[in-house]
Amino acid sequence: MSLKLVFRIFAVVQLINALGFGLFSNTFLEMAGFTVTDSLITLSQAMGTALLGFGVIAWRSLDIAGDSLSAYGQVFGIVNSLFVLLIGYHILSGQIAGPTAYGNMVATIVLAALFFTQSKK
Numbered sequence: 727m728s729l730k731l732v733f734r735i736f737a738v739v740q741l742i743n744a745l746g747f748g749l750f751s752n753t754f755l756e757m758a759g760f761t762v763t764d765s766l767i768t769l770s771q772a773m774g775t776a777l778l779g780f781g782v783i784a785w786r787s788l789d790i791a792g793d794s795l796s797a798y799g800q801v802f803g804i805v806n807s808l809f810v811l812l813i814g815y816h817i818l819s820g821q822i823a824g825p826t827a828y829g830n831m832v833a834t835i836v837l838a839a840l841f842f843t844q845s846k847k
Contacts, residue, residue: 727840727844728844729795729796729799729841729844729845730788730795732799732837732840732841732844733784733785733787733788733795733798733799733802734784734785734788735837735840736781736784736802736806736837736841737781737782737784737785738781739781739833739837740777740778740780740781740784741777741778741781743774743777743830744774744775744777744778744781745774746774746826747770747771747773747774747777748770748771748773748774748775748777748778749774751766751767751770751771751774752767754770754826755767755770755826757824757825757826758822758823758824758825758826758827759821759822759823759824759827760822784802787802796845796846797845799841799842799844799845800841800842800845802837802841803838803839803841803842803845806834806837806838806841807838809830809834809838810831810834810835810838813827813830813831813834814831817831
């Protein structure tokens with residue numbers, strides 16, 4: 727698997743999360759165990775927009791990074807690792823659960839590992 731493919735997969739995962747948080751906020755949040763309020767939906771839509779932006783950055787990094795793609799991959803690995811810690815904390819503390827939380831945890835762990843391993847080549 728190439729680092730370029732990891733960036734593309736990451737961008738698609740971010741798009742899926744962006745759609746979930748942005749357009750299907752109520753369902754996505756309930757699947758994570760949240761009590762949904764209007765304020766939480768507003769925050770969820772903002773999160774969806776941020777994830778969409780992150781996905782666009784990942785997709786475009788392939789064209790922008792040039793010879794620095796490996797360094798970009800390491801940065802994306804670090805950011806994914808931070809999300810692993812945050813999601814893990816939220817799961818362990820009982821703040822989130824369900825398919826949304828566990829699915830994102832697994833995807834984020836896999837992507838962090840792929841960014842690190844493929845950036846070393």
